[in-house]
Amino acid sequence: MSIQILQYEFLGPIPLKEWGPPMEKLVYLILSRDKDKFNIIYIGDCEKTEDKAFFEQNxxxxxxxxxxxxxxxxxxxxxxxxxxxxxxRQNVFSKILTHYKPLCNAADIPETKPDYVVRSSESTDSEKISCLCCGAEMKPEKVLEKSTLFRCTGCGLSDTKINS
Structure with a gap:
């Protein structure tokens, strides 16, 4: 029997109590059975073990x-x-960890940060707006009904702000 996780074909699942050593160079999943469905609750990797209590000692x-x-x-x-x-093995581990975020691996899941910056709304009259690209001042170019288009005096980048 096998189970497909991402592009990887895992052997099993078998009841954890039926496992017996040895184990060597593998990535393993601990699954929780809920009727006909298995949920990944933990992912780990193993270099080598002969210890029957390997999982209970985790x-x-x-x-x-x-x-x-x-x-x-x-x-x-x-x-x-x-x-x-x-x-x-670490690469496989990371891919599955990032995609499934198993509940018992919470400490292993890296905190993802957005690849963008959220700026606070700024008043166009009292505060100057700096260009995110070069840091030069951005000047209002066109005022529309609900927003204003700004253009950087340094690099020419444009940005739109919602009028408050």
Whole structure:
């Protein structure tokens, strides 16, 4: 049996209690079963383990049980990457983490910042508007019914402000 996550084909899912060592060079998912649906609640990677208690000793184990409702609802899916580097496993880990944002990986999810800047509304009469590109002063070029078009005196960039 297998499960497709993004473009990766994971083996499983199998009940977590049925897992047995060894495990080597893989990315794993902890899933919570909800009737006929599986939800990803944790993602991790493993270099190598022979420890039968590998999952129970994970610091997030309590979170897994809490989010799934019981230990019986916990399932495991693995993506073997035997010939891969730690960097490749980390790349797969990051893609899945970013896309699915598993609840028990909250500390691992990077805070995303927008690639734009929100400026506060400025009065065109009392405050000067600086160009985001070069920092020069922007002058009003055209006043419309609900907005004003500004043009930079330095680089020529234009910007529109809503009239208040």
């Amino acid at each position: 610091p997030n184990y309590k979170c897994w049980v809490e989010k799934s409702g019981s230990e019986k609802s916990l399932y495991l899916a693995i993506l073997p990457l035997f010939e891969s580097s730690a960097e490749k």
